[in-house]
Amino acid sequence: MSAKIAVLGLVIEEPGPPHRLTAKLRQRLSSAEFVDSNVYSALSRLERDGLVRAVDGEQGETPVRLAVVPTGATARKVPTRRTPGARTDSRMFEATSAGIAHFEEWLLGSSSAPPLRDELHMKVALCQPHNLPRLIELVYGQELVCLARVQELRRSFQRLQPPAPDRWSGLVLVHVRDAELSFWDARLTWLQGVRESLERMHAAYEGATRRYSGA
Amino acid sequence: MGALLSLRGVGKSYWRGDSEVRVLSEVSLEVGAGELVAVWGTRGSGKTTLLKLAARLECPDRGCVYFGGGDMARLSQAQHSRLMLERIGWVRRTGPKSDLRMLDYVALPLLAEHGRRQAYARAAEALERVGVSEHAGQYWSSLCDGERALIGIAHGIARAPRLLLVDDPTANLDVLERERVTELLRSLADEEAIAVLMTVPDMAAAMRAHQIASLGAGRLIWAPEPPELPELEREPGKVIPMYGRQ
Numbered sequence: 001m002s003a004k005i006a007v008l009g010l011v012i013e014e015p016g017p018p019h020r021l022t023a024k025l026r027q028r029l030s031s032a033e034f035v036d037s038n039v040y041s042a043l044s045r046l047e048r049d050g051l052v053r054a055v056d057g058e059q060g061e062t063p064v065r066l067a068v069v070p071t072g073a074t075a076r077k078v079p080t081r082r083t084p085g086a087r088t089d090s091r092m093f094e095a096t097s098a099g100i101a102h103f104e105e106w107l108l109g110s111s112s113a114p115p116l117r118d119e120l121h122m123k124v125a126l127c128q129p130h131n132l133p134r135l136i137e138l139v140y141g142q143e144l145v146c147l148a149r150v151q152e153l154r155r156s157f158q159r160l161q162p163p164a165p166d167r168w169s170g171l172v173l174v175h176v177r178d179a180e181l182s183f184w185d186a187r188l189t190w191l192q193g194v195r196e197s198l199e200r201m202h203a204a205y206e207g208a209t210r211r212y213s214g215a
Numbered sequence: 216m217g218a219l220l221s222l223r224g225v226g227k228s229y230w231r232g233d234s235e236v237r238v239l240s241e242v243s244l245e246v247g248a249g250e251l252v253a254v255w256g257t258r259g260s261g262k263t264t265l266l267k268l269a270a271r272l273e274c275p276d277r278g279c280v281y282f283g284g285g286d287m288a289r290l291s292q293a294q295h296s297r298l299m300l301e302r303i304g305w306v307r308r309t310g311p312k313s314d315l316r317m318l319d320y321v322a323l324p325l326l327a328e329h330g331r332r333q334a335y336a337r338a339a340e341a342l343e344r345v346g347v348s349e350h351a352g353q354y355w356s357s358l359c360d361g362e363r364a365l366i367g368i369a370h371g372i373a374r375a376p377r378l379l380l381v382d383d384p385t386a387n388l389d390v391l392e393r394e395r396v397t398e399l400l401r402s403l404a405d406e407e408a409i410a411v412l413m414t415v416p417d418m419a420a421a422m423r424a425h426q427i428a429s430l431g432a433g434r435l436i437w438a439p440e441p442p443e444l445p446e447l448e449r450e451p452g453k454v455i456p457m458y459g460r461q
Contacts, residue, residue: 147438181418192431
């Protein structure tokens with residue numbers, strides 16, 4: 001999934017300035033690890049392709065920015081005007097009809113399966129008996145990584161206090177969170193099985209080495 | 216404040232013929248009053264054994280189990296039975312052996328200690344606390360899995376325990392039922408200061424817990440705190456020694 005389509009979906013849901021879209025993207029799809037620059041470049045490409053447009057006060061919600069009044073004593077909110085060369089962050093974006101059609105086409109289209117290419121799979125496939133102790137450590141370390149990711153999700157879930165799952169907005173958040181958790185469930189299950197096997201193999205290998213040395 | 220339940224270096228093995236099957240190795244955990252701890256594990260990972268050891272329904276081969284600071288191994292059978300009656304609640308997934316009305320099912324274990332009227336009043340209160348008063352007159356066989364899970368919790372809390380042991384409360388539940396059950400368990404910890412140790416078959420059921428651990432290949436591994444993550448990803452095997460937080 002590209003940042004472009006994710007940002008387009010969020011703009012359709014509610015027009016907004018880039019910083020707000022960035023925050024929403026982080027909340028909604030934390031596992032995808034999008035960074036701020038992804039949102040800005042996505043908006044540039046969407047605007048270039050005619051899928052979103054920057055709006056000013058006459059066409060949509062008036063975007064505001066903090067400005068310092070001439071006395072310099074206090075800040076007040078003033079409406080922004082779209083001016084060439086203005087900072088992208090001060091602009092408000094909304095979807096065009098072409099953007100909505102493009103998003104609908106993507107949403108209703110079939111989804112591809114991600115390729116499975118994991119470095120640890122290769123290490124397990126290619127390891128030698130003398131590598132087993134280090135490989136066991138690596139597997140254990142990966143279990144900790146999985147648990148740390150789950151911990152992050154738990155903390156963010158408890159901090160955000162999302163809407164109750166019997167409301168649509170709450171339910172979709174739970175489904176997206178569960179998708180990521182299912183991945184960590186599956187990976188942890190696999191890692192535990194691998195660790196158990198490697199530990200058993202290592203014990204057998206050590207036993208055989210001792211017997212051979214003693215003979 | 217010290218932990219209400221504490222397992223220190225607990226190990227348990229079973230014998231299958233001549234071969235030893237090590238279910239738990241050097242397991243340590245603590246659950247304090249008002250704390251919800253979730254232990255994730257697949258089927259056969261030793262979760263139920265862990266709960267049985269916590270209640271000392273089984274004896275560990277190695278290590279100690281403490282309740283309220285006291286070594287449970289030193290309790291007489293009568294003292295242990297008393298503890299199980301008054302302080303420790305066990306939430307099971309299986310219902311009554313015969314098909315009872317839910318109010319009778321929850322009141323049944325209270326009858327021996329309280330008068331009939333008080334037992335039924337407390338059972339009704341427990342059903343209300345978990346939000347299923349409307350099912351008081353219904354039979355187990357007529358309830359769906361989500362309702363059974365809640366009734367099981369009512370059964371477990373009817374005697375106002377200080378520690379609640381909950382075995383896979385969300386197994387076979389849909390998303391909404393799972394969220395309702397886990398929210399209830401969290402509220403029992405937060406609002407009634409009950410120490411809750413629950414096992415879960417998937418991490419989604421652990422999202423409301425205060426602490427999470429995984430159980431597999433005999434080891435209990437605690438979820439590290441987020442600041443450790445970047446370092447873990449750089450050097451997974453070196454940052455934390457194997458089974459470091461036991």
